[in-house]
Amino acid sequence: MNNGNIGKEKNNGSNGRELNNGNNGRNINGRDKMEITVGISGASGVQYGIRLLEVLAEKGIKTHLVLTDAASQIIGIETDYTPEAVEKLATWNYAQKDFSAPIASGSYRTAGMVVAPCSMKTLAAVANGVSDTLLTRAADVCLKEERKLILMTRETPLNLIHIENMLRAKRAGASILPACPGFYSRPRTLEDLIDTMVGRALDLLGIENEIYHRWK
Numbered sequence: 001m002n003n004g005n006i007g008k009e010k011n012n013g014s015n016g017r018e019l020n021n022g023n024n025g026r027n028i029n030g031r032d033k034m035e036i037t038v039g040i041s042g043a044s045g046v047q048y049g050i051r052l053l054e055v056l057a058e059k060g061i062k063t064h065l066v067l068t069d070a071a072s073q074i075i076g077i078e079t080d081y082t083p084e085a086v087e088k089l090a091t092w093n094y095a096q097k098d099f100s101a102p103i104a105s106g107s108y109r110t111a112g113m114v115v116a117p118c119s120m121k122t123l124a125a126v127a128n129g130v131s132d133t134l135l136t137r138a139a140d141v142c143l144k145e146e147r148k149l150i151l152m153t154r155e156t157p158l159n160l161i162h163i164e165n166m167l168r169a170k171r172a173g174a175s176i177l178p179a180c181p182g183f184y185s186r187p188r189t190l191e192d193l194i195d196t197m198v199g200r201a202l203d204l205l206g207i208e209n210e211i212y213h214r215w216k
Contacts, residue, residue, distance in 0.1 A: 035062045035110045036205065037103050037142075038090065039135040042070020043119035043154040045179050046078055046086075047190075051198045052116055053089035055211060064103045064110065065090035066135040070119070096133045103138040112148030113138055114201050117179060120155050120162050127168040139174075149174040150204050152197065175204050185213035 036056055040049035049071075056063050065087060067075075072083040087093040094101040102108035115122060115135065122136065126149075131137040142149040151174050155162060166176050181187070181196040192212075199212035 033060055033062045034207075035064065035091075037064040037066070037110055037113035037138050039066045039068075039113065039115040039118075039122070039138065040071040040075075040086070041068050041115060041117060041119040041122040041135060042074060043117040043122075044074065044078065045117035045152075045154040046071055046074050047194050048116040048152055048154075048179060048197055048201075049114075050075075050079065050081060050086055050089065051191075051194050052114060052201060053086070055198055055202065055209065056207075057089060059207065059209075061207070062091040063089075064101070064138075065093040066096055066103075066133075066138065067093070068096050068122075068133065068135060094134055096135060098134050099137065101134055101138075103141065104134060106141050106145045109145070110142075110147065112150070112205050113142045114150045114152065114205070115139060116150075116152035116197075116201060117154035118151040120153070120165070123151060123153055123162070123165050123169060126151065126174065127165040127172070143173050146173060148205055150177050150201050151175070152177045152179050152201060154179045177201060177204065184215060 038049055038053055040046055053063055053065065067083060067086065075081050075083050075086055103110065125132065125136040126139045129140060131140045139149055151169060153166065153176060170176050177200060179197055181193040187193050187196070196212040199209050202209040
């Protein structure tokens, strides 16, 4: 993970510059692609965040990634990925204490943020305005700038504190998306279940997708 003052960007052969693909439609930062911030916090279910990065990359959507230290540990426990491999899925990645990152400022505009999975510790910080990491600061920026913030909460059972924090975050403007995939599509694999939740997150961001079976 990058411990410097700026986020790492994938090397696209253009000496750190983003290539102009000839598309005249530019987003709010004057760039050629939509930008989404992805936070992966220390809860079980890091596969959700990893799959989200994969799908966004497939769609040509640029991503800012923040991995917490706990998430890096869980990646090694739950998946065959390394934290470094997950970071390579994003366009930019940042150390969790890198407050000089562009996503720490409201003047750098993105199309929103997804925290997947969102631990109860991260939920508590976001719900109560504690911006002590880049992940929670980026989430706070989304709330104060009235941008989309999706918290894919991952815990069971829930205690009253968890429920009250969800309510508080919801009232502040976040979308609460518990990692509870539906079974009406008769999923056959773990990947089907993961895609259901990732597809729902994309729906909330307003990003067209057909990666999961919709009710008809």
